Amino acid sequence: DTEVTQTPKHLVMGMTNKKSLKCEQHMGHRAMYWYKQKAKKPPELMFVYSYEKLSINESVPSRFSPECPNSSLLNLHLHALQPEDSALYLCASSQDPGFSPLHFGNGTRLTVT
Amino acid sequence: DAKTTQPTSMDCAEGRAANLPCNHSTISGNEYVYWYRQIHSQGPQYIIHGLKNNETSEMASLIITEDRKSSTLILPHATLRDTAVYYCIVRAYYNQGGKLIFGQGTELSVKP
Numbered sequence: 093d094t095e096v097t098q099t100p101k102h103l104v105m106g107m108t109n110k111k112s113l114k115c116e117q118h119m120g121h122r123a124m125y126w127y128k129q130k131a132k133k134p135p136e137l138m139f140v141y142s143y144e145k146l147s148i149n150e151s152v153p154s155r156f157s158p159e160c161p162n163s164s165l166l167n168l169h170l171h172a173l174q175p176e177d178s179a180l181y182l183c184a185s186s187q188d189p190g191f192s193p194l195h196f197g198n199g200t201r202l203t204v205t
Numbered sequence: 206d207a208k209t210t211q212p213t214s215m216d217c218a219e220g221r222a223a224n225l226p227c228n229h230s231t232i233s234g235n236e237y238v239y240w241y242r243q244i245h246s247q248g249p250q251y252i253i254h255g256l257k258n259n260e261t262s263e264m265a266s267l268i269i270t271e272d273r274k275s276s277t278l279i280l281p282h283a284t285l286r287d288t289a290v291y292y293c294i295v296r297a298y299y300n301q302g303g304k305l306i307f308g309q310g311t312e313l314s315v316k317p
Contacts, residue, residue: 096248125305134290134292134307134308134309134310135243135249135307136307137304137305137306140304148304182248182249184248184249190298191237191296191298193239193251193254194241194249194251194305195251196248196249196250197248198246198247198248199248
């Protein structure tokens with residue numbers, strides 16, 4: 093079990109669909125992260141939220157839209173994705189954005205058809 | 206953040222110590238060495254981090270050379286459940302707003 097909960101565990105969507113990935117933590121952490129991981133590759137950083145504000149966007153295409161409604165929740169809104177966006181999407185949190193270790197969820201396995 | 210170099214894969218016999226090396230020859234003074242691992246179908250798991258002194262956690266020990274250009278993660282008594290990809294990451298203290306950038310990692314296989 094992890095302290096970072098991601099839903100859904102699996103998602104299949106068409107290229108014209110709109111869907112959202114959700115991430116929740118109740119550890120009082122003030123930084124939250126989205127990573128993308130393709131098969132047999134390391135996780136790649138997408139976004140960092142620090143104190144509920146977007147602090148880092150690693151040049152991610154606009155079809156991925158992050159949202160941090162409050163300090164415990166992180167969403168990733170998906171629209172008009174491509175098949176190559178199929179991957180494991182990992183959420184993480186840390187006590188602060190600069191130094192503390194990251195705690196990861198087990199990810200959402202996304203398939204775009 | 207400094208780049209790290211790790212062997213692509215390693216094997217270890219169950220019950221023996223697993224020693225995972227990492228080179229970070231361009232590490233600078235304010236950069237820490239972090240280790241994470243990722244068991245198949247799970248998210249990465251934090252193991253340990255250090256600056257220049259040796260560190261020990263419940264799971265592992267971290268040995269950093271005096272010149273800080275390399276380090277070794279030691280799992281003292283490896284079990285089958287330690288089979289995973291192990292990532293060595295150099296991360297600057299409070300720089301770059303929290304970036305944690307993964308390299309290729311070492312795939313450790315613990316065999317009976």
